Amino acid sequence: MISVNLLSPTVTFRRRQKARVRVWLIVVAVVAGLSAIPLGADLIKSAQAAALRRQVEPLNANVADARNRLDKVSAECRNLTTQLARADALRAKRDWAGLLQLIAGQIPPQVWLDSLETFTAEAPSRPTGSARNKQPKNQNVVIPGPAGMHIVGYATDNDWLYEFMSRLKLTGAFRTVELTMAGRVPVLQGAAVRFSLTCTW
Amino acid sequence: MFQALINRKATRSPAGLDLGSEGARAAQVVRRGDTWSVTTLASWRVPRGSPGLDADSAARERLAHWLRGLQIGGRKTVAGLSPPDVEIHAMELPRPSGGSPEEQRRAAQFELARLAGFNDDGAESDFWWLPESRSMTTTALGVAAEKSCVAQSLDLCRRARLDCVQLDATPCALARFGYLIRGPAATHDDVWSVLDLGARMSRLILCVGEIPVLARAFDYGGRLWTRKLAESLSVSEETAERHKRDHGIARIARSAPEAPPATHLLGEMIYNVLRADIDAIIGEVERSYRYVLQCFRQRRPGPLILAGGGASMFNLDALLAERLGIEVIVPACENSEALAALHVDAVAGQTREPLTVFACAIGLAIAARHAQPANCGGGRS
Numbered sequence: 252m253i254s255v256n257l258l259s260p261t262v263t264f265r266r267r268q269k270a271r272v273r274v275w276l277i278v279v280a281v282v283a284g285l286s287a288i289p290l291g292a293d294l295i296k297s298a299q300a301a302a303l304r305r306q307v308e309p310l311n312a313n314v315a316d317a318r319n320r321l322d323k324v325s326a327e328c329r330n331l332t333t334q335l336a337r338a339d340a341l342r343a344k345r346d347w348a349g350l351l352q353l354i355a356g357q358i359p360p361q362v363w364l365d366s367l368e369t370f371t372a373e374a375p376s377r378p379t380g381s382a383r384n385k386q387p388k389n390q391n392v393v394i395p396g397p398a399g400m401h402i403v404g405y406a407t408d409n410d411w412l413y414e415f416m417s418r419l420k421l422t423g424a425f426r427t428v429e430l431t432m433a434g435r436v437p438v439l440q441g442a443a444v445r446f447s448l449t450c451t452w
Numbered sequence: 453m454f455q456a457l458i459n460r461k462a463t464r465s466p467a468g469l470d471l472g473s474e475g476a477r478a479a480q481v482v483r484r485g486d487t488w489s490v491t492t493l494a495s496w497r498v499p500r501g502s503p504g505l506d507a508d509s510a511a512r513e514r515l516a517h518w519l520r521g522l523q524i525g526g527r528k529t530v531a532g533l534s535p536p537d538v539e540i541h542a543m544e545l546p547r548p549s550g551g552s553p554e555e556q557r558r559a560a561q562f563e564l565a566r567l568a569g570f571n572d573d574g575a576e577s578d579f580w581w582l583p584e585s586r587s588m589t590t591t592a593l594g595v596a597a598e599k600s601c602v603a604q605s606l607d608l609c610r611r612a613r614l615d616c617v618q619l620d621a622t623p624c625a626l627a628r629f630g631y632l633i634r635g636p637a638a639t640h641d642d643v644w645s646v647l648d649l650g651a652r653m654s655r656l657i658l659c660v661g662e663i664p665v666l667a668r669a670f671d672y673g674g675r676l677w678t679r680k681l682a683e684s685l686s687v688s689e690e691t692a693e694r695h696k697r698d699h700g701i702a703r704i705a706r707s708a709p710e711a712p713p714a715t716h717l718l719g720e721m722i723y724n725v726l727r728a729d730i731d732a733i734i735g736e737v738e739r740s741y742r743y744v745l746q747c748f749r750q751r752r753p754g755p756l757i758l759a760g761g762g763a764s765m766f767n768l769d770a771l772l773a774e775r776l777g778i779e780v781i782v783p784a785c786e787n788s789e790a791l792a793a794l795h796v797d798a799v800a801g802q803t804r805e806p807l808t809v810f811a812c813a814i815g816l817a818i819a820a821r822h823a824q825p826a827n828c829g830g831g832r833s
Contacts, residue, residue, distance in 0.1 A: 254628070258618065266616075
């Protein structure tokens with residue numbers, strides 16, 4: 252079948268060139284589009300990360316603030332615990348008036364006291380090196396208190412001294428009642444037995 | 453088997469776009485092997501009162517808008533230019549035995565520039581070789597169109613967002629349409645023709661085999677006939693157009709014993725008004741057939757295929773067959789079994805216009821790429 256074409260070769264050439272350019276543009280657009288997918292995904296992820304970072308910054312500040320407050324509260328807590336321990340320790344203070352009244356009640360008439368003196372127990376030996384680290388920290392506050400008392404006095408004779416010691420023991424207020432020193436000494440125009448007792452509880 | 457597979461594959465053609473002065477027709481076809489199926493038919497008319505597409509830029513803009521909305525697969529088109537926008541000239545060029553195609557092209561270009569009556573702007577041209585004949589000195593037919601006209605068509609396609617892949621001459625398209633509906637076997641040994649009765653002009657294309665060998669254009673167009681009828685019958689052009697289509701023409705034998713019906717009387721009135729023009733067309737067809745048959749003596753006279761809007765005029769085919777003594781074919785969707793390689797079943801109810809109106813658009817649609825010059829060296833010039 253006969254067919255003619257009145258389009259000039261220039262027009263045909265331009266049309267074909269345009270079609271080729273269009274195809275290339277489509278190809279480039281498709282390739283660019285395909286390449287843009289991971290890039291876009293990265294950009295989205297970056298944007299999300301930035302947004303999360305922006306959200307985290309105030310949270311970090313809040314955390315630091317909370318940590319400071321926690322430190323303060325912890326310090327306050329420790330302080331209060333210490334005070335409570337002290338209060339407990341103070342609550343456990345010995346009833347000295349009662350003790351003196353008890354001792355006074357046991358003194359026979361032939362015995363008189365010269366001095367009463369409490370003494371503190373020897374401090375326990377401090378652990379060394381790794382043993383110190385291994386030991387758990389004792390949170391209780393230990394206030395060193397008197398472990399016993401020295402009683403110094405006079406008795407007319409040894410029997411009354413013995414009587415006095417027996418009475419003290421019988422009270423049950425002392426764990427031990429030991430005679431540390433006893434000897435006759437001149438007193439006024441006569442002589443008396445000077446003694447020293449060590450009582451522990 | 454490979455050929456069968458190729459034949460089974462459907463190939464969609466670019467849309468054929470027939471741009472007339474009164475409107476435009478578009479068609480798209482799908483090729484399956486040796487048969488073609490029309491898938492799209494659409495037509496558009498210029499608004500009433502418009503001087504025509506050539507002189508009305510608003511109408512061209514509306515046409516471009518219409519084309520933009522048209523469902524054309526691929527958005528590619530083959531536009532067609534008709535006489536008088538294109539001139540077809542017989543040329544006596546040396547046969548392509550010795551010269552190179554480039555020399556032949558230049559020779560045809562030179563000859564067409566000499567023959568064509570266009571101004572100095574130049575013209576776009578092409579040509580095809582005719583079958584050899586000892587009685588005919590013409591060896592090729594050349595087609596030329598003014599560059600401004602080509603540019604106008606391209607501009608319209610561009611505004612319609614269509615890719616114009618080819619600008620063909622409508623006589624070639626009509627020849628292709630006729631060849632398609634007759635089939636290769638039927639056209640093997642006769643001289644056949646297509647008479648396109650358009651709104652502005654009528655065109656006659658005589659073919660030998662599949663090659664147009666003579667193209668004539670007359671000023672007897674459908675619009676002129678409508679005006680003549682309106683003047684003669686003292687009716688409006690719309691009424692005259694309706695009478696022309698409905699009643700057509702009728703010849704009443706004076707020796708008939710009973711009185712003819714009223715419709716026949718109106719048909720005879722119309723015939724009497726148009727008689728001179730119809731006689732002139734018949735005379736032109738006769739002369740053309742005689743000339744071509746003299747040139748190709750071994751061939752016999754073949755049928756005349758009617759195309760264009762005027763082809764649907766009632767009784768015109770019978771009158772032409774009676775006066776010319778040859779078969780006159782009016783292609784129609786209703787008798788689609790008579791169309792050899794063209795299937796129109798898919799578009800049977802798609803348009804109210806007759807199939808003949810779309811003959812040129814269908815011919816253009818089967819042009820590009822698939823149309824391989826058979827025994828001619830048709831190339832650009």
